Amino acid sequence: MIECMNATKIYQNGVAGVKDVSLSIREGEFLYLLGSSGSGKSTLINLLSCQETLSKGKAIVCGYDLSKLKKKDFYKVRREIGVVYQNYKLLPNKTIYENIAFILESTDTPLDEIDSKIRRALTMVEIAHKADYYPHELSGGEQQRAAIARAFINNPRVLIADEPTGNLDPRTSMEIFRLLHRINKSGTTVILATHDQKVIMNFQYRILTLDKGQLISDQEQKERGSLQYDFRKKAYYIV
Numbered sequence: 756m757i758e759c760m761n762a763t764k765i766y767q768n769g770v771a772g773v774k775d776v777s778l779s780i781r782e783g784e785f786l787y788l789l790g791s792s793g794s795g796k797s798t799l800i801n802l803l804s805c806q807e808t809l810s811k812g813k814a815i816v817c818g819y820d821l822s823k824l825k826k827k828d829f830y831k832v833r834r835e836i837g838v839v840y841q842n843y844k845l846l847p848n849k850t851i852y853e854n855i856a857f858i859l860e861s862t863d864t865p866l867d868e869i870d871s872k873i874r875r876a877l878t879m880v881e882i883a884h885k886a887d888y889y890p891h892e893l894s895g896g897e898q899q900r901a902a903i904a905r906a907f908i909n910n911p912r913v914l915i916a917d918e919p920t921g922n923l924d925p926r927t928s929m930e931i932f933r934l935l936h937r938i939n940k941s942g943t944t945v946i947l948a949t950h951d952q953k954v955i956m957n958f959q960y961r962i963l964t965l966d967k968g969q970l971i972s973d974q975e976q977k978e979r980g981s982l983q984y985d986f987r988k989k990a991y992y993i994v
Protein backbone atom coordinates (compact mmCIF):
# COMPACT_ATOMS: atom_id res chain seq x y z
CA MET A 756 0.00 0.00 0.00
CA ILE A 757 2.87 2.38 0.89
CA GLU A 758 6.53 1.83 0.00
CA CYS A 759 9.30 4.34 0.66
CA MET A 760 12.85 3.86 -0.58
CA ASN A 761 15.33 6.37 0.80
CA ALA A 762 12.59 8.99 0.86
CA THR A 763 14.19 12.35 1.61
CA LYS A 764 12.77 15.84 2.01
CA ILE A 765 15.16 18.76 2.15
CA TYR A 766 13.41 22.06 2.80
CA GLN A 767 14.47 25.28 1.04
CA ASN A 768 16.50 26.32 4.07
CA GLY A 769 18.57 23.12 3.79
CA VAL A 770 16.95 21.34 6.74
CA ALA A 771 16.24 17.66 6.15
CA GLY A 772 12.68 16.99 7.32
CA VAL A 773 13.15 13.29 6.62
CA LYS A 774 16.25 11.55 5.36
CA ASP A 775 16.64 8.17 3.64
CA VAL A 776 13.44 6.74 5.08
CA SER A 777 12.68 3.26 3.75
CA LEU A 778 9.55 1.45 4.87
CA SER A 779 6.73 -0.72 3.70
CA ILE A 780 3.16 -0.51 4.98
CA ARG A 781 0.67 -3.25 4.21
CA GLU A 782 -3.02 -2.73 3.54
CA GLY A 783 -5.13 -2.84 6.72
CA GLU A 784 -2.27 -2.20 9.15
CA PHE A 785 -2.60 0.03 12.21
CA LEU A 786 0.64 1.75 12.89
CA TYR A 787 2.04 4.35 15.17
CA LEU A 788 4.54 6.88 13.98
CA LEU A 789 6.46 7.93 17.05
CA GLY A 790 9.17 10.53 17.50
CA SER A 791 9.90 13.63 19.48
CA SER A 792 9.03 17.10 18.26
CA GLY A 793 10.94 17.89 15.07
CA SER A 794 11.75 14.24 14.31
CA GLY A 795 9.98 14.38 10.94
CA LYS A 796 6.52 12.89 11.53
CA SER A 797 4.59 15.71 9.85
CA THR A 798 7.08 15.86 7.00
CA LEU A 799 6.59 12.16 6.29
CA ILE A 800 2.80 12.54 6.49
CA ASN A 801 2.91 15.53 4.14
CA LEU A 802 5.03 13.57 1.66
CA LEU A 803 2.71 10.56 1.72
CA SER A 804 -0.39 12.72 1.30
CA CYS A 805 1.16 14.79 -1.51
CA GLN A 806 1.23 18.03 0.46
CA GLU A 807 5.01 18.13 -0.02
CA THR A 808 7.20 16.78 -2.80
CA LEU A 809 10.15 14.43 -2.42
CA SER A 810 13.66 15.85 -2.80
CA LYS A 811 15.28 12.44 -3.26
CA GLY A 812 14.33 8.77 -3.14
CA LYS A 813 11.08 7.12 -4.02
CA ALA A 814 7.63 6.68 -2.52
CA ILE A 815 4.82 4.59 -3.92
CA VAL A 816 1.43 5.31 -2.38
CA CYS A 817 -1.67 3.32 -3.38
CA GLY A 818 0.02 2.43 -6.65
CA TYR A 819 1.19 5.97 -7.51
CA ASP A 820 4.91 6.64 -7.80
CA LEU A 821 5.19 10.07 -6.13
CA SER A 822 8.62 10.77 -7.59
CA LYS A 823 7.04 10.68 -11.06
CA LEU A 824 3.56 11.98 -10.33
CA LYS A 825 2.66 15.32 -11.95
CA LYS A 826 1.21 18.09 -9.75
CA LYS A 827 -2.08 17.95 -11.65
CA ASP A 828 -2.46 14.32 -10.55
CA PHE A 829 -1.76 14.86 -6.83
CA TYR A 830 -5.52 14.80 -6.19
CA LYS A 831 -5.54 11.11 -7.15
CA VAL A 832 -3.34 10.31 -4.14
CA ARG A 833 -5.15 12.78 -1.87
CA ARG A 834 -8.49 11.07 -2.44
CA GLU A 835 -6.95 7.76 -1.30
CA ILE A 836 -5.57 9.30 1.89
CA GLY A 837 -7.59 11.08 4.55
CA VAL A 838 -5.61 13.26 6.97
CA VAL A 839 -6.70 14.33 10.47
CA TYR A 840 -4.78 17.13 12.20
CA GLN A 841 -4.24 18.03 15.83
CA ASN A 842 -6.03 21.37 15.43
CA TYR A 843 -8.89 19.82 13.44
CA LYS A 844 -8.70 22.41 10.60
CA LEU A 845 -12.49 22.74 10.40
CA LEU A 846 -13.79 25.81 8.58
CA PRO A 847 -15.10 28.08 11.38
CA ASN A 848 -17.89 29.76 9.42
CA LYS A 849 -19.45 26.49 8.25
CA THR A 850 -21.49 24.03 10.28
CA ILE A 851 -20.16 20.51 10.79
CA TYR A 852 -22.52 19.31 8.08
CA GLU A 853 -21.30 22.00 5.68
CA ASN A 854 -17.65 21.28 6.49
CA ILE A 855 -18.14 17.73 5.24
CA ALA A 856 -20.46 18.65 2.36
CA PHE A 857 -17.73 20.99 1.11
CA ILE A 858 -15.40 18.02 0.60
CA LEU A 859 -18.05 15.95 -1.17
CA GLU A 860 -19.03 18.82 -3.46
CA SER A 861 -15.43 19.22 -4.53
CA THR A 862 -15.31 15.54 -5.54
CA ASP A 863 -18.40 15.59 -7.75
CA THR A 864 -20.48 13.36 -5.46
CA PRO A 865 -24.06 13.20 -6.81
CA LEU A 866 -26.26 15.64 -4.89
CA ASP A 867 -28.74 12.94 -3.83
CA GLU A 868 -25.92 10.95 -2.18
CA ILE A 869 -24.39 13.81 -0.21
CA ASP A 870 -26.93 13.95 2.60
CA SER A 871 -26.99 10.21 3.32
CA LYS A 872 -23.18 9.99 3.19
CA ILE A 873 -22.79 12.84 5.68
CA ARG A 874 -25.43 11.42 8.06
CA ARG A 875 -23.73 8.02 7.94
CA ALA A 876 -20.29 9.49 8.64
CA LEU A 877 -21.54 11.62 11.54
CA THR A 878 -23.35 8.61 12.99
CA MET A 879 -20.14 6.57 12.76
CA VAL A 880 -18.28 9.17 14.84
CA GLU A 881 -21.28 9.57 17.16
CA ILE A 882 -22.01 13.26 16.62
CA ALA A 883 -25.00 13.04 14.25
CA HIS A 884 -26.96 15.26 16.67
CA LYS A 885 -24.37 18.05 16.26
CA ALA A 886 -24.57 18.26 12.45
CA ASP A 887 -25.91 21.82 12.43
CA TYR A 888 -23.53 23.19 15.05
CA TYR A 889 -20.55 25.40 14.23
CA PRO A 890 -17.09 24.10 15.21
CA HIS A 891 -16.76 26.57 18.11
CA GLU A 892 -19.97 25.15 19.61
CA LEU A 893 -18.38 21.70 19.93
CA SER A 894 -15.92 20.31 22.47
CA GLY A 895 -12.37 19.47 21.33
CA GLY A 896 -13.22 15.77 21.20
CA GLU A 897 -16.35 16.43 19.15
CA GLN A 898 -14.42 18.65 16.75
CA GLN A 899 -11.87 15.87 16.31
CA ARG A 900 -14.68 13.40 15.61
CA ALA A 901 -16.01 15.81 12.98
CA ALA A 902 -12.52 16.08 11.46
CA ILE A 903 -12.29 12.28 11.34
CA ALA A 904 -15.71 12.07 9.65
CA ARG A 905 -14.52 14.63 7.10
CA ALA A 906 -11.26 12.78 6.44
CA PHE A 907 -13.15 9.51 6.12
CA ILE A 908 -16.05 10.74 3.98
CA ASN A 909 -14.64 9.51 0.68
CA ASN A 910 -13.69 6.10 2.09
CA PRO A 911 -9.94 6.61 1.80
CA ARG A 912 -7.76 3.52 1.79
CA VAL A 913 -5.45 5.15 4.33
CA LEU A 914 -6.33 7.41 7.25
CA ILE A 915 -3.43 9.38 8.70
CA ALA A 916 -3.87 11.18 12.01
CA ASP A 917 -1.19 13.73 12.92
CA GLU A 918 -1.20 14.18 16.71
CA PRO A 919 -5.00 13.87 16.76
CA THR A 920 -5.21 13.96 20.56
CA GLY A 921 -2.63 16.64 21.28
CA ASN A 922 -5.31 19.05 22.52
CA LEU A 923 -7.50 16.50 24.27
CA ASP A 924 -7.72 15.17 27.82
CA PRO A 925 -6.75 11.50 28.40
CA ARG A 926 -10.30 10.18 28.52
CA THR A 927 -11.33 11.91 25.28
CA SER A 928 -8.02 10.87 23.70
CA MET A 929 -8.83 7.27 24.45
CA GLU A 930 -12.24 7.62 22.78
CA ILE A 931 -10.53 9.00 19.68
CA PHE A 932 -8.01 6.11 19.70
CA ARG A 933 -10.87 3.65 19.96
CA LEU A 934 -12.62 5.33 17.06
CA LEU A 935 -9.47 5.10 14.92
CA HIS A 936 -9.17 1.42 15.80
CA ARG A 937 -12.80 0.86 14.80
CA ILE A 938 -12.08 2.51 11.47
CA ASN A 939 -9.03 0.26 11.07
CA LYS A 940 -11.12 -2.83 11.83
CA SER A 941 -13.36 -1.88 8.94
CA GLY A 942 -10.34 -2.39 6.66
CA THR A 943 -8.77 1.08 6.44
CA THR A 944 -5.04 1.38 6.97
CA VAL A 945 -4.45 3.79 9.87
CA ILE A 946 -1.26 5.71 10.61
CA LEU A 947 -1.28 7.54 13.92
CA ALA A 948 1.53 10.03 14.55
CA THR A 949 2.20 11.02 18.12
CA HIS A 950 5.07 12.00 20.36
CA ASP A 951 3.36 10.38 23.31
CA GLN A 952 5.37 7.18 23.80
CA LYS A 953 3.07 6.10 26.64
CA VAL A 954 0.23 5.43 24.24
CA ILE A 955 -0.36 1.70 23.98
CA MET A 956 -3.30 0.25 22.17
CA ASN A 957 -5.27 -2.90 22.73
CA PHE A 958 -4.58 -4.99 19.71
CA GLN A 959 -2.01 -5.81 17.13
CA TYR A 960 -0.05 -2.77 16.09
CA ARG A 961 3.24 -1.65 14.70
CA ILE A 962 5.44 1.22 15.81
CA LEU A 963 7.74 3.16 13.53
CA THR A 964 10.06 5.55 15.32
CA LEU A 965 11.65 8.59 13.73
CA ASP A 966 14.56 10.55 15.12
CA LYS A 967 16.17 13.55 13.44
CA GLY A 968 14.39 12.69 10.20
CA GLN A 969 15.55 9.08 10.14
CA LEU A 970 13.65 5.88 10.77
CA ILE A 971 15.42 4.37 13.78
CA SER A 972 13.13 1.45 14.57
CA ASP A 973 10.26 -0.59 13.20
CA GLN A 974 8.64 -2.92 15.76
CA GLU A 975 5.56 -5.07 15.61
CA GLN A 976 3.53 -5.98 18.73
CA LYS A 977 1.05 -8.80 18.76
CA GLU A 978 -0.20 -8.35 22.30
CA ARG A 979 -3.93 -8.27 22.85
CA GLY A 980 -5.97 -7.17 25.80
CA SER A 981 -8.17 -4.33 26.87
CA LEU A 982 -6.94 -0.80 27.18
CA GLN A 983 -6.91 1.07 30.48
CA TYR A 984 -5.67 4.52 31.40
CA ASP A 985 -3.71 4.89 34.63
CA PHE A 986 -4.39 8.45 35.82
CA ARG A 987 -1.60 8.27 38.42
CA LYS A 988 1.07 7.18 35.96
CA LYS A 989 -0.61 9.13 33.16
CA ALA A 990 -0.14 6.13 30.87
CA TYR A 991 -2.24 3.73 28.87
CA TYR A 992 -1.63 0.06 29.47
CA ILE A 993 -3.02 -3.33 28.51
CA VAL A 994 -4.77 -5.60 31.02
Ligand SMILES: Nc1ncnc2c1ncn2[C@@H]1O[C@H](COP(=O)(O)OP(=O)(O)OP(=O)(O)O)[C@@H](O)[C@H]1O
Binds near residue numbers: 766767790796798799
Ligand atom coordinates in the same frame (compact mmCIF):
# COMPACT_ATOMS: atom_id res chain seq x y z
N1 LIG B 1 8.38 24.20 5.95
C1 LIG B 1 9.54 23.93 6.55
N2 LIG B 1 10.67 24.61 6.22
C2 LIG B 1 11.84 24.31 6.81
N3 LIG B 1 12.03 23.37 7.74
C3 LIG B 1 10.93 22.67 8.12
C4 LIG B 1 9.64 22.91 7.56
N4 LIG B 1 8.77 22.05 8.13
C5 LIG B 1 9.47 21.32 9.01
N5 LIG B 1 10.77 21.68 9.01
C6 LIG B 1 11.86 21.10 9.81
O1 LIG B 1 11.89 19.71 9.52
C7 LIG B 1 12.15 18.97 10.71
C8 LIG B 1 11.02 17.97 10.94
O2 LIG B 1 9.84 18.70 11.24
P1 LIG B 1 8.41 18.01 11.37
O3 LIG B 1 7.39 19.11 11.48
O4 LIG B 1 8.25 17.03 10.29
O5 LIG B 1 8.57 17.25 12.77
P2 LIG B 1 7.46 16.58 13.71
O6 LIG B 1 8.05 15.29 14.17
O7 LIG B 1 6.17 16.51 12.99
O8 LIG B 1 7.36 17.60 14.90
P3 LIG B 1 6.11 17.96 15.87
O9 LIG B 1 5.83 16.73 16.70
O10 LIG B 1 6.61 19.10 16.67
O11 LIG B 1 4.96 18.34 14.96
C9 LIG B 1 12.31 19.98 11.84
O12 LIG B 1 13.69 20.24 12.00
C10 LIG B 1 11.60 21.21 11.29
O13 LIG B 1 12.16 22.40 11.82
